[in-house]
Amino acid sequence: MPDTDPAVSEIRDLLRSAKSTLVLTGAGVSAESGVPTFRGPDGLWKNHRPEQLATADAFRADPRLVWEWYGWRRQRVAACRPNAAHEALARFTVRDSSTQIVTQNVDGLHELALQDLLSVEEASTALPLELHGSLYRVRCVACRFRVGHRDPVDATSEASLPRCPECDNLLRPDVVWFGESLDEKTLEAAITAAEGADVCLVVGTSAVVHPAASLPLVTRQAGGVVVEVNLEPTPLSDVARVSFRASATEVVPLLLAL
Ligand code: OAD
Secondary structure: OOOOOHHHHHHHHHHHHOOOEEEEEOOHHHHOOOOOOOOOOOOOEOOEOHHHHOOHHHHHHOHHHHHHHHHHHHHHHHOOOOOHHHHHHHHHHHHOOOEEEEEOOOOOHHHHHHHHHOOHHHHHHHOOEEOOEEEEEEEEOOOOOEEEOOOOOOOOOHHHOOEOOOOOOEEEEEEOOOOOOOOHHHHHHHHHHHHHOOEEEEEOOOOOOOOHHHHHHHHHHOOOEEEEEOOOOOOOHHHOOEEEOOOHHHHHHHHOOO
16 A cells, blocks of 8 residues: 555544544454464364353363463464564554553554563553453452463363462463453443544454444544554444555554654
């Protein structure tokens, strides 16, 4: 997509003059880093669909299998680096503190892109809201214990799985599974950001999973503008001022260039 495309210039000006911007991202923003999307052809692991493994029932039935899958996902993601879209978004957030990234991704790549620009402490003030949790946190299935966790998990047997240091129950990935509610405070903060945004830039999400997919509609209802970047049309394409039918690394850096 050429830099001189009129739609690019229009949206670049809009983003420059916005008082507050919400960026909603999905698996598509990380696809060019090598992270498989959910609904794309790479979404399967050993013939299991994510919907079969990412549930509390699956974890109760076979915690070893679910941890083995998460171990594989962590390994795949650990081999991936932020791409040009993550980097442009990180620079934009650092430059403009009224920008809030809200992501459905659990891969930590937005955070990594920020840490490439800032120290870990500085980056913590610009962190994305992770609506669906993180691959790199665990929580106890029984008590409120929750902690950052990057060590490899030994999923050779149930006895070797990580356990809660406070109550000795199993630790599970701190991600939102099918049928579970989002963390209330994170969702509230995302809704507040959506209500206050002049522009909601939506990148690489199929926009079929709610409440995440409703956030751009909140911005729209409050009088803001929705802009979409996606290889394919989505349910949000019709409400978007512009829907760029191109890849995240191609368009996002152009839209956010100074
Ligand atoms: P999906 O896999 O549903 O959708 C990925 C979207 O990214 C699709 O619309 C693709 O067209 C688009 N896409 C792929 N590559 C792209 C690229 N290079 N540039 C731009 N767009 C690209 O992933 P999500 O929408 O993130 O939830 O899925 C939402 C949620 O569904 C996930 O967070 C997960 C799943 O259930 C939970 O696990 C709770």
